Structure formats: structure tokens, C-alpha cells
Amino acid sequence: MELDHLAVAGTTLEEASALIEEALGVALQPGGNHAHFGTHNNLLGLADGLYLEAISIDPAAPKPIYPRWFDLDAFTGPSRLNNWICRVDDLSLALSTRPDTVGTPVDLSRGDLRWRMAVPQSGRLPYDNMHPALIQWQGPYHPATKLTQSGCTLRRLVVAHPMAGELQDGLAIVDARVVFEPGSPALMAEFDTPHGPRVLQ
Numbered sequence: 001m002e003l004d005h006l007a008v009a010g011t012t013l014e015e016a017s018a019l020i021e022e023a024l025g026v027a028l029q030p031g032g033n034h035a036h037f038g039t040h041n042n043l044l045g046l047a048d049g050l051y052l053e054a055i056s057i058d059p060a061a062p063k064p065i066y067p068r069w070f071d072l073d074a075f076t077g078p079s080r081l082n083n084w085i086c087r088v089d090d091l092s093l094a095l096s097t098r099p100d101t102v103g104t105p106v107d108l109s110r111g112d113l114r115w116r117m118a119v120p121q122s123g124r125l126p127y128d129n130m131h132p133a134l135i136q137w138q139g140p141y142h143p144a145t146k147l148t149q150s151g152c153t154l155r156r157l158v159v160a161h162p163m164a165g166e167l168q169d170g171l172a173i174v175d176a177r178v179v180f181e182p183g184s185p186a187l188m189a190e191f192d193t194p195h196g197p198r199v200l201q
Helices: 013-024 069-074 091-095 164-169
Strands: 002-009 029-034 039-045 051-057 080-087 104-110 113-119 133-138 153-160 178-181 186-193 196-200
Touching: 002 013, 002 069, 002 153, 013 039, 013 051, 013 196, 029 104, 051 069, 069 080, 080 186, 091 104, 091 113, 091 133, 153 164, 164 178
Parallel strands: 002 051, 080 133, 153 178
Antiparallel strands: 002 080, 029 039, 039 051, 104 113, 113 133, 153 186, 186 196
16 A cells, blocks of 8 residues: 555635645646536645645536546535545455445546555545545556646645544555544645655645
């Protein structure tokens, strides 16, 4: 299980994108549409094969008959760092050792990108949405390889939750950048940028 990317949610894509651009001082690139969930995104390439995603409900897309991923149907308030996503080599195997609430595999695509994502039936991940979403990329392409490098590097991702220790113990993540701390459910990411250290939350 490896850190793959971070997602900033907003009530609109413009608001989610603006939060990232204002916090880090760099411009995002166009992403695309996710027809299955009726969402759309913009992207930012990071060092070390990571990327940032601004995501929101696409008002031009039909509303699906099932909950959207990342709990976007229930999203309210200001844009914020809302989810973290980890990639695995075998999603079915990874889910066999996780609670059912982590989700079931959904096959997805956008352009020439193909992937499987574990999406909970409720749309909301365990531990108040602080559990990482699990993804398995398929085919030769990954978004990070298509993005222009922004000059930004993730230095630390803080996952806060009242049961942070339990959450950490249940995840097989070997990445010193990911830190678990007791507290109210929230994510906070620290970056080195062309403009110096910046924080996104």
C-alpha cells in the first residue's frame, strides 16, 4: 500500500482548484470528467510520482442512482483537503483483509486512464472519511506521468482522528511522510514549493 495522491473537495471545481492554487502558489492543469460518479477534476503534478486532485460534483452530469465517491453527496462548507488515496497491486486481495466498509471494487476510466477503486456503498470511508481510498491502476498510464511538474514536493501528510492509533495499526503503509495524530478528523499536508514551505488543509 503506497501513497498515490491527495484529493481536495469543493462544492465547485473552481473553489477546490482555487484553494490549492492559493495555498501552494502554482497553477493546476485540466483533468477531466468521471462519468460513473458525475464528478470532474483538475490536477497538479508533485515530485516522487504523486499528484494533487481538485474534485467536485459536475453540475452538467446526470446524478447517479448510487452515492458518489469521496462522500461528495454530503460535502458542504469551504473547500478542504478531504481524502487521501493509496495504491495497491491487487485491490481484491487488499480488500480481503479490510472491513467491508472500505468499499467494493468499481472499474473506472477517464480518457486512456484505467483503474479500479474501492468505493463504499455509502460513499463515505471508515474513520469519518479518514481511511485512505484504495486504488489499483490498470494499463501503462498513471496521471502523474502526464502532468507537468509543479516544483512542489509533499513533505508530510498528517491524518488526525480520535482513533488515530487504531487507524494506523490497521494500515500497512510504509511511508515516513504519513503521520497519524489524535484529534478531530482532518487532513493536513505540508509541502516544499517554489515559494517556500506551504500548508494545505
